[in-house]
Amino acid sequence: QSRFYMLVLLLINQDELLWGASWIHKASGDSTYLSYIHANGHTLGADDDDFSFSWDDKRAGTKILLSRDFLEDKTQDFEVYKAHADNFICSLVPGSNNFQAQYTQGGLLYKQSESNLQYVTSTSFLLLTYAKYLGSNGGATTCGSTTVTSEKLIALAKQQVDYILGNNPAKMSYMVGFGEKYP
Numbered sequence: 001q002s003r004f005y006m007l008v009l010l011l012i013n014q015d016e017l018l019w020g021a022s023w024i025h026k027a028s029g030d031s032t033y034l035s036y037i038h039a040n041g042h043t044l045g046a047d048d049d050d051f052s053f054s055w056d057d058k059r060a061g062t063k064i065l066l067s068r069d070f071l072e073d074k075t076q077d078f079e080v081y082k083a084h085a086d087n088f089i090c091s092l093v094p095g096s097n098n099f100q101a102q103y104t105q106g107g108l109l110y111k112q113s114e115s116n117l118q119y120v121t122s123t124s125f126l127l128l129t130y131a132k133y134l135g136s137n138g139g140a141t142t143c144g145s146t147t148v149t150s151e152k153l154i155a156l157a158k159q160q161v162d163y164i165l166g167n168n169p170a171k172m173s174y175m176v177g178f179g180e181k182y183p
Contacts, residue, residue, distance in 0.1 A: 014043070015062065017040070018040070018058070019058035019062045019065075022062050022065045022066055034077075051100060051101070052119060053119070054122060060085075060088045062081075063081045063084040064085045066081035067081045067084075068133045070082045071133045071134065071136055071137040072133060072136045085130060086143070089141065089153065090143035090146075090148065092123065092127065093148050093153075095146060096143035096144060096146040096148060097145060098143050105169075106163065107163060107168075121160075121161075121164070124157040124161055125157075127154070127157040128157045130150075131150035131154045131157070134150040134153070135150050139151075165179065166178075166181070
């Protein structure tokens, strides 16, 4: 019975293991974590295309973080993570060939019916982070035949944050205590 629970625990936490190793590698430069990522990445979800980033799924964030090593440092080992990061980013950009996201009529990214704003804010963070990383590599990526610039990613993130803070059809801030009208 305990072996079953250990297996379940491992499966549940795979993305956290990759996420943690990625951050420790970034912070320390210790190649042990890089070796761990290379040896275990494919079994920990690194090869999956995923289109959400949340408290329970760190894969998209991990790929954005690891793509930095390719974009800024030209580390060829991380090119695959840039490709996955591009897939995630392209899925969010209206008009791109790989566009898959849903937006409300008012323009808010729609990921989950419950606590949707956690997905909007974390996705906005990833858009801004990737825009920063792209800035060191020409400032753009390609989504099929569409070129997506870092400025476009910043504008998309700003649109989402502005919506949350009151630039929306209800003219209401969804951040308690911000603005004149809030929940």
